Structure formats: C-alpha cells, structure tokens
Amino acid sequence: MLPILLSILLLISLYVTIxxxxxxxxxFTKNSIIDSVLxxxxxxxxxxxxxxxxxxxxxxxKAGISLISVIAFILSWVTVGIIQLPAECYFLGKSFGIVxxxxxxxxxxxxxVLVVLTLKII
Amino acid sequence: xxVSVRLEAGRFRMTESRNTYMKKRKIFGLILFCFTFFxxxxxxxxxxxxxxxxxxxxxxxxxxxxxxxxxxxxxxxxTNLFLKPKSIAKHLGKKSGLKGWIIAIISxxxxxxxxxxxxxxxxxxxxxxxxxxxxxxxxxxRAVKIPLLPLMVYYFGWLFALSLTLxxxxxxxxxxxxxxxxx
Numbered sequence: 102m103l104p105i106l107l108s109i110l111l112l113i114s115l116y117v118t119i120x121x122x123x124x125x126x127x128x129f130t131k132n133s134i135i136d137s138v139l140x141x142x143x144x145x146x147x148x149x150x151x152x153x154x155x156x157x158x159x160x161x162x163k164a165g166i167s168l169i170s171v172i173a174f175i176l177s178w179v180t181v182g183i184i185q186l187p188a189e190c191y192f193l194g195k196s197f198g199i200v201x202x203x204x205x206x207x208x209x210x211x212x213x214v215l216v217v218l219t220l221k222i223i
Numbered sequence: 224x225x226v227s228v229r230l231e232a233g234r235f236r237m238t239e240s241r242n243t244y245m246k247k248r249k250i251f252g253l254i255l256f257c258f259t260f261f262x263x264x265x266x267x268x269x270x271x272x273x274x275x276x277x278x279x280x281x282x283x284x285x286x287x288x289x290x291x292x293x294x295x296x297x298x299x300x301x302t303n304l305f306l307k308p309k310s311i312a313k314h315l316g317k318k319s320g321l322k323g324w325i326i327a328i329i330s331x332x333x334x335x336x337x338x339x340x341x342x343x344x345x346x347x348x349x350x351x352x353x354x355x356x357x358x359x360x361x362x363x364x365r366a367v368k369i370p371l372l373p374l375m376v377y378y379f380g381w382l383f384a385l386s387l388t389l390x391x392x393x394x395x396x397x398x399x400x401x402x403x404x405x406x
Contacts, residue, residue: 193349
C-alpha cells in the first residue's frame with residue numbers, strides 16, 4: 102500500500118504546484134451547456150482539498166461563469182478522481198473504478214442542472 | 224470423503240488466487256512508484272525550483288495524511304478484530320436492505336481525509352462481504368462535507384447548499400444500484 106500512497110501524494114503535489122488557481126477561469130465560454138461539461142472535466146482532473154474548489158467556484162461565479170458549470174466543477178472535484186483512478190482500480194477493481202468515475206462525471210452534470218432548476222422553481 | 228477433498232481443493236485454489244492477486248498488487252504499486260520517481264528525476268534536471276516546491280507541498284500533505292492514515296489503519300485493525308464476515312454480510316451484505324444504504328450514506332458523509340485513504344479499508348470490507356453498491360454510495364457521499372457547509376452557504380447560499388446535499392445523497396443511491404448491475 103505504501104508505494105501507491107506515496108506515488109499518489111507525489112503526483113498530487115506535482116499537479117498542485119504546476120497548475121495555478123487562475124488557470125481554471127481561462128477555460129469557460131459563458132455557454133451553460135459547454136461550460137457544465139468543461140466544469141465537470143476540469144473538476145475531474147483537479148485534486149486537492151474541497152475548500153479550494155469552493156473558493157475557485159465562488160470566484161468563478163463572481164466572474165460571471167454560470168452556476169451550472171460551477172456546480173459540476175465542485176462536485177466532480179470530489180467525486181471524480183482521474184489522478185487517483187489507478188489506486189481506485191488497484192484496490193477496488195478496474196471495472197468498479199472506471200464505471201464509478203464515468204457515472205460520477207455524468208451525475209455531476211445532471212445534478213448541476215437539477216440544482217439550478219430547483220433554485221429557479223423555489 | 225469425496226466432499227472434503229473437493230472442499231480442500233477449493234480452499235487451496237482460493238488461497239492461491241489471493242496470493243497471485245496480492246503479488247500483482249505489489250508489482251503494480253512498485254511500477255507506479257518507479258514511474259512517479261522517474262517523472263520527478265526528469266523534471267528535476269531542468270525545473271529544479273518546481274520539484275523543490277512540489278516536494279515541500281508533498282511534505283505538508285504527507286504530515287496531514289499521516290494522521291488520517293493512522294486512523295484508517297486503526298479502523299482496519301478494529302474491523303479485522305471485531306467485524307467478522309458474517310456480521311458485515313448482515314449489515315452491509317446482499318441482504319442488508321435499507322439499513323445498509325443508511326450506514327453507507329452516513330459513514331460516507333462523516334468520513335474524513337482524502338478518498339484514496341479509504342480504499343484499503345473498503346477492500347477489506349468488500350472481501351468480507353460488503354456490497355459494491357454500498358461502497359460506491361459511501362464514496363459518492365464523501366462529496367457532502369458537513370464542516371464545509373458554512374463556507375458553501377457563504378459563497379452560494381443555504382438553499383443551494385441544501386439542494387446540492389440532497390441531490391448528492393439521492394444520486395449516491397442511483398450510483399450504487401447502477402454499479403451493482405454493471406461492474
């Protein structure tokens with residue numbers, strides 16, 4: 102278990118050092134549909150403490166990025182883990198890891214739409 | 224006599240396949256570590272500052288992770304000591320029903336630390352009879368962070384935080400059901 106844990110921590114450290122927080126705002130187009138997929142994709146490849154995703158998400162909303170894409174981003178940040186995928190497949194099985202991550206990606210988009218619709222209705 | 228010979232042969236095959244599986248896991252871990260080490264060595268040759276900052280960050284999260292890993296290993300030790308496959312199968316197995324889902328959802332919400340720290344414990348529980356769907360529900364509910372709710376309310380409002388939390392819990396059950404049928 103130790104080599105896997107050390108490898109994941111080293112890869113996460115490298116990722117966090119290379120990618121600055123400002124990197125994320127460059128990607129969004131202000132089109133809700135494209136942005137929700139982009140948000141989920143960026144969240145999927147991102148890693149770190151969830152607090153960071155809330156702060157980035159909050160700043161993105163202030164910058165005019167749609168709420169749908171920010172929710173997809175925040176949710177996939179925690180539920181999808183491309184960097185952790187090798188470890189997940191290694192411990193819980195390849196098909197489990199792949200199916201769970203694909204579903205989490207899709208659910209991030211679906212939930213983001215549902216939350217925004219709920220907020221509009223209420 | 225014939226039955227006991229077959230049972231022994233079955234047990235032998237199970238131990239053998241488990242040993243092969245453990246060997247494969249070890250090899251995979253070493254390959255991943257060598258690969259990561261190789262990336263660091265290459266980057267160090269032309270981006271020395273980047274690697275130093277990265278290693279400083281690594282030390283920072285390693286200390287944090289160390290304590291949580293310790294807690295997880297204590298959990299693993301305790302589950303091995305007290306939770307027998309029969310009781311896991313009863314509370315989290317195929318016939319666990321609604322109670323199994325509730326346990327998975329609540330434990331997912333209150334679990335701390337990074338997701339990968341929970342993989343070894345979940346592997347242990349799976350081998351003892353925990354349903355795959357409940358593992359998926361546990362992992363999905365880790366998106367609900369009770370201590371971070373005030374921050375979410377501050378940025379997005381309480382209605383947002385409440386609806387996102389509810390949808391996450393509901394979809395964790397869908398996730399579990401789909402995982403059980405597909406993987």
